[in-house]
Amino acid sequence: MQLVLDTEQQQLRSTVRKLLADHNNVRSVVDGDGAYDAVLWRHLAELGLTGLVVPEELGGAGAGHVERAVVLEELGRALAPVPFFASAVLAADALAALGDTEVLPALAAGEKIGALAVSPGWGPAPVSATERDGGWVLDGHAPFVISGDVAEVFVIYTADGWFVAEDARRMPLTTLDPTRGQAKLEFAASPARRLDTADPAAVLEEVRDLASVALAAEQVGGIGKVLETTVEYAKMRVQFGRAVGSYQAVKHACADLYSTSERAESLLRHAAWAADHDREALPLAAASTQAFTGPAYFAAAASGLQLHGGIGYTWEHDAHLYYKRAKSCELLFGGHDAQLARLAGRLDGVS
């Protein structure tokens, strides 16, 4: 296994970091000037990042999950308000696993934004499918659809299998995390295309494993940024005549942040490597990384906020954005309990 990034992967990181430094405008979205940063999204598409792991014949870049993790880390560091996780991860992975050739190229090219509708606990969405006039229609509501407020293509997992639809009523939800929208989707005799597959549930599992790795990457990026800004602040802020970082209470909390960051990154590197090179190891690696990184990111963000003192609690400071993103990430996919139960189930198979 390879847990250290090679030169090209490091270059990819610098490229994306530079792009985000120049173009990321998270505050415009947070302050309500738009649902996502369309300019940044276009830049990501132009660099081929929206279709990073999509095979070349389907319009993607044909790169690996290690590379996609690098990109997601940077997006997570910057809290980039773009629908990358929903479109380039969840929807694209599902469509790729289902062998779709109709809408995946548009998603890969970033021309359309996709979203995935499942139940909050990652079961079938409460949407029914009916065959009518040789086609299918969907009825029902899908709650908590990530980036469902800005998506144009919906990939839906139902008790009747997988569907893709473009006609859904989007009802944006107010979100804890202001950098990433969610919506309730309403389907009312909405035409849909069925995506046939022998084992729909197996596709869902695979998509969830890959999503766990992708989310972990975003979280690891967030932890890294929290660590960096907190340490910077601890060096600069003086109280009682000394930089606060010289006090053990603060220094040791920073050391714990570092330790968390290093361990979370280690789990991520392995899970991403497994996604590319060892699919048998992926289910356990993916579940492990979420079991650790979900609560680790929230603890890091909360600690980072605390170490900034009163300044950290103000709207102007970004600390609360990381806090909110971290809690939201932790509660995805059924929440931390569900993540642990999933890992426990996989460990049953191991020993």
Added chain:
Amino acid sequence: MSEFREKVRAWLAENVPGDEELANAKRFQAALYDAGLAGITWPKEFGGQGLTSAEQQVFDQESARYDLPNSVFRIGMGMCGPTILDLGTPEQKARYIPPLLRGDEIWCQLFSEPGAGSDVASLQTRAVRDGDEWVVNGQKVWTTVAHLADFGALLARTDPDVPKHQGLTMFLIDMHDAAVTVRPLKDMTGRAPFNEVYFENLRLPADAVLGQVGQGWLAAVTMLGHERVSIGGFVRKRHDPLAHANLAETARRYGRDADPVVRAELAKLYAAERALALFNVRLRQEAEAGSPPGARGSVAKLAGAQLQQQAVAVAGLIAGPRATAWEPGDAAGEELALAINQTPSSSIAGGTDQIQRTIIGDRILGLPREPVVDRDVPFRELRVGTQRSA
């Protein structure tokens, strides 16, 4: 009379029942060496295999299935040997490394003193130059395997007139010298894996110095760096009752494996165990690519101690009252109690959790150091430990 003494000595050495465990350890290490599996990443010219961390990793993975009977060599292999390779003269390397790897000789590390635990540099054991020789007087404590050791790496004060970090020197000493007295010290488990060690006019030749005279702190930091990696990077063995796999098995045996709380805590423990193991793999791969771990070993040390505590909590959750009382001779009960009682040492030995956090803060994150009051004061003017220095 001296002939008689020789006879008595030889007979006793030959006939008093020895430590079977120790003999096993030596046999096993020698067999490893003969098989070309000892010192996998150590240089060939001193008996190592000259291979890479990839081979070391394979060995670690495979050997983790077994309870290798050679833990008595851990301090030599993990700390003293690597430090001698870093700082030793060609003669020292040639003399000490091959027998260490073959398991012929056991090493201990003589740093801590009653008044110098976390603040190692405030130690008071003195080495005074006498012609070409050094004369050592003083006391060490908490010295693991000193009672079995053939050699020790001793940190002593050679100049009390300069600030504490500047007046230290490291020596390689013969633990069988009559001027060295080892007294077993019981730890809180009731066993005596460590010792008090006394030096009374121990005479050392000039070539006993490891590194440079007055540069003992550098040697100590080098060794402590190896120590943290060695302790933190220690792979949980298959037999370790606190390893996730064994706790999961214990849960099955006690019928606790369907309890959702137990399942969740075991899952968390597994993830934490994997995180540390993978972090150690990363450190090795980075070292291979040319960036040594440096102070990052402190993360492994700290996380290892935390993992130990987490595992003890899960063990208690699974065992319930079985962790509090058991039938005499019940191996599972004894094992669990031992694990509970050993846990505090992982946060103290080899540098406390607090020291590790300070190292991470100072050396990795570059946070400003705490104001230090003794850095520029000659050692002899300092108050150290709980006593006034001489």
